[in-house]
């Protein structure tokens with residue numbers, strides 16, 4: 001196993017995550033923070049931020065880098081949208097991030113549950129901004145349209161890695177299809193900000209990263225996150241290299257020059273890391 005470099009070690013946060021843990025457990029909510037073994041959980045939860053994960057805990061795809069359970073998914077829970085809204089209310093969120101497992105088994109791939117969740121949050125918290133981080137829905141126009149019509153402020157769909165590594169890392173996904181999802185969001189509702197993220201440290205080259213960023217700009221992607229890949233479970237992809245903090249800074253500069261509204265890049269950056277601050281920097285319109 002690769003030795004962790006100095007810059008990847010961090011001190012534990014000072015605050016307590018007890019309140020967030022209690023509320024999430026009381027409302028029986030799933031979070032990607034727990035399900036994907038996110039390394040930022042203590043920090044985020046002690047600041048009372050979290051990312052809700054809807055449509056169960058089990059994903060129908062088998063991406064090599066992802067810590068979420070993979071296999072046969074659970075039943076969709078009717079009351080889940082209201083519980084997510086109550087969770088956001090109880091934790092005093094001003095910016096709510098909702099993601100899901102991929103549900104290739106459902107006819108609508110989970111699109112309706114996203115819409116119901118957005119509606120439930122808006123109903124209880126009319127002034128919060130809502131960010132969704134979705135699967136690719138096979139780039140089906142009608143599903144993406146349906147979700148855009150629910151008017152999230154930010155529509156995030158991650159490219160995850162460079163073109164060359166996509167087939168290996170995400171066997172059931174497709175690089176161009178993911179780009180198409182982001183393009184379709186802008187076709188449906190240009191005012192929704194689009195966001196995407198990639199992990200580095202999987203063996204990609206600098207040129208490939210820059211090309212990926214250009215590809216994202218070619219579909220008018222507004223916000224980009226770049227973080228270091230860390231293996232979430234023993235049976236997942238190993239880390240190929242640790243990218244130095246200066247490289248993240250450099251990539252952020254390149255991204256800004258390419259025209260992204262905001263680029264969040266650093267070893268611990270994840271799609272929803274400091275999501276509210278990232279949105280504020282990108283000037284996401286408040287409802």
Ligand code: SF4
Nearest residue numbers: 033038041044272273
């Ligand atoms: S970065 Fe996102 S997924 Fe990770 S703990 Fe924070 S809110 Fe949760």
